[in-house]
Amino acid sequence: MSDSPWFVSRPTAGLAPYLVYCFPHAGGNARSFLGWQSRLGSDAELVGVCAPGRGLRLAEPAPATIAELAEGAARAIAAAADRPFLLFGHSFGAVLAFEVARRLREQPLLRHLVASGCAAPRLLPSERVRRTAELTGQDFTEAVSFFGGLPPEVLAEPELQELLLPGLAADFRLVSGYRYQPAAPLQLGISLVNGREDPHVGPAELRHWEHESVLPLRYHWADGGHFYFNPDPAPAVDLLRSLVRADSGAPSPREEHVELI
Template sequence: MQLKWFSVFNKKNGPYKKLFCFPYAGGNASTFASWHNSLPGHVSVLGLQFPGRAGRIAEVPIDDMEELTTIVADNMCALIDDDYIMLGHSLGARVAFEVALKLVRKGFPGPKDFIASASPAPSVKRKDAPIYDLPETEFLEALRNMGGTPEIVLQNEELKTIFIPALRADFKLVDSYQQSLSKLNSRAHVFYGTGDHTVPLKDAKAWDLHFTRNCTLNAVDGNHFFIDSNKEKVLSLVADIIG
């Protein structure tokens, strides 16, 4: 089932839990398309689809965190009807966190469980220089060094024309994110990559500051994109959290 902002990969009838998944910069909802096959049968998986990619490729990407998270929260309101779970990877974790705060301010319950994957905590000040506004050659080289963006996109002129605006918008979200000290009353779980040199362990542990309960910390073998390279481990951890 395709909604404008969320792809529902396994629509269910009767009581079930919803897992809202937020992709990394440059990613899209398809990362989570097969997840329901490895999760308990009472779980429905919904993947956030940013404008400017996949089925929304013709739409203008959003590069302002406040605007983006306000719209996403508004669209989630109609989808929340019971306990729900939020998971975000890298940029997606910070987007999910800001969306959850907005939902609470609207009077909705926060997520029962919040999973922050491969992301520094919102309170951690970004140390790297911005890349979103670099000249194209330098921007592409920065993406290549990070990994995660297919080489065919970085080399093909037509694909670059299509995807670079969305990538720049995503990295503007990353580069301009304002530190937050807010807290959620959710069970919190942090996933970090054992070979992820972009998110120091202390920055991942700092998520503990943003919840009224202690965070669980879970190591996953792999680099920053372990959500793709070690999907089996990630899904095993998610399944255990959902129960």
């Protein structure tokens, strides 16, 4: 895998035939995906996408818009991808993955987009996200707790909030500034995976994804809320493995954790 600062990975023992680029949620860490590698095994190499101004790249200037971030990520992937690949993004990461897919639409190695926990881009930003992005301090912390994913100790400790939440707040501002631009639908499949109890994203918010691909959408539902893959990532990983194996002609494992409708 490329040694670009855009990427982190835990390479497989041999050269995996497939790459899975993963875009984290708002405030998320690309390295958090690396624990999924053991579940994918040798089917694919999982690659976390690291944004400038976040995590290990904190000293670099942060992009001012999702479009600017998508341009940089798309250039890095186009330069590094030497095998078939798919894009996976959760929440904020799904919007970013979608915009990257648009910029890579002529790249034949791009095979699929998986959007997790995310309303259709043409509906974004939601009113709740816009309001949350305007808040600061404890008001912001309480507002983002609606989505889940914040450990109880962060909610209880202002010192931890000062340390951990600036990146989350910056990502909320990026999403709040997102403006969907109509374009031709993608010539690749899109799979949607969501928690049944997600308070922010449901069937009504998902159906407009149908405008973004010439192919029928595939809907997957998992038990849980917005962060349905915590603590067990099986719903997401099983879907990724099935897509990789289907594209490479290998038998797919039975999807025990994700219901296809």
